[in-house]
Amino acid sequence: MSALLEVSGVSVSFDGFRAINNLSFNIGAAELRAVIGPNGAGKTTFMDIVTGKTRPDEGDVRWGEYSRSLLKMNEAQIARAGIGRKFQRPTVFEDQSVADNMTMALRANRNPFSVLGWRPSPSSDQRVAELAAEVGLAGQVNRKAGELSHGQKQWLEIGMLLAQEPRLLLVDEPAAGMTLAEREQTTTLLRRLAETRAVVVVEHDMDFVRRLNCKVTVLHQGSVLAEGSLDHVTRNPQVIEVYLGR
Known part of the structure; x- marks a missing residue:
């Protein structure tokens, strides 16, 4: 089966420091993958490259069945192609309700005239209810996002990403x-x-990674150091020396 995401020989340097060094690995279409490694291993830079925030000096990142190069796309095009990223700190509209946050995130035509004339509909309300249930917030839809616990805000942001119908979710800690x-x-x-899409989790907490029970990629100095369970x-x-033995 072909990969959904294929990172091939990617390198990038910042002021002489090589943050990513000939990085290559693949993610399947319905796969849960954990990415671990010490600080400075390249985990965040890898996500920046995949989402178009950072351009590599060499290598390529191919996406989807037609193996399109993400390097030819800007950040908005990459998001529309089906790649969603959740940062470590939740970014939600705290003064708006859970339902309003999810409604604003729904996949729709974003040209100015469509946005100005858009109104919630029974179908959009139903989709928001489905998303809230999916992320465990069914009983919180009318609460302001700012009133949620930290964990609930994380789930809300995941729900907002799911509203965009991504095929790959990048989730940071x-x-x-x-x-x-x-x-x-x-x-x-x-x-x-991860049963229906690719989910890549960047995480430091080994207990959490063990609970995920998935394939693990260990990054070190911008390259894959080890991969497997x-x-x-x-x-x-080598993993014990550079990461676990600190």
Whole structure:
């Protein structure tokens, strides 16, 4: 089966520092993948490249069945192609309700005239209800986003990304700041989402990664150091030396 995302020989330097060094790996169409590694390993830069925020000096990033190059697309085009990114800190409209946040995120025609004339409809309301249920916020749709717990805000942002119908979700440290119960619910959510789309989770928390029970890619100095199950990579002497043995 062909990969949904194929990173091939990508390198990028900032002021002489090589943040990504000949990085190559693939993500399948319905796959949950954890990306781990020490600070400065290139995890954030990898996500920046995939989403069009950073242009590599060499290499390519191919996307979808037709293997289109993401490097020929801008950030908005990449988002419309089906790549969604969730940053570590939730970015939601705190003064708006959960339902309003999700409604604003729904995939729709974004030209100025369409936006000015747009009104919620029974179908959009139904979609928002489905999204809220999917991320565990069915009982919170009328609450202001600012009143939610940290974990609930993370779920709301995931719901807002899902409103765009992405085929790949890039999720940055979702477990940070969550209660144990929220972490367990987040694990369940991410595993379920990966049944129908690709989900890449960048995470430092090894307990959370173990709960995800998925393939793990270890980055070090901008390259793949090891890949496989968590048990496999954590037995790797190089991984122990550069990451786990700190």
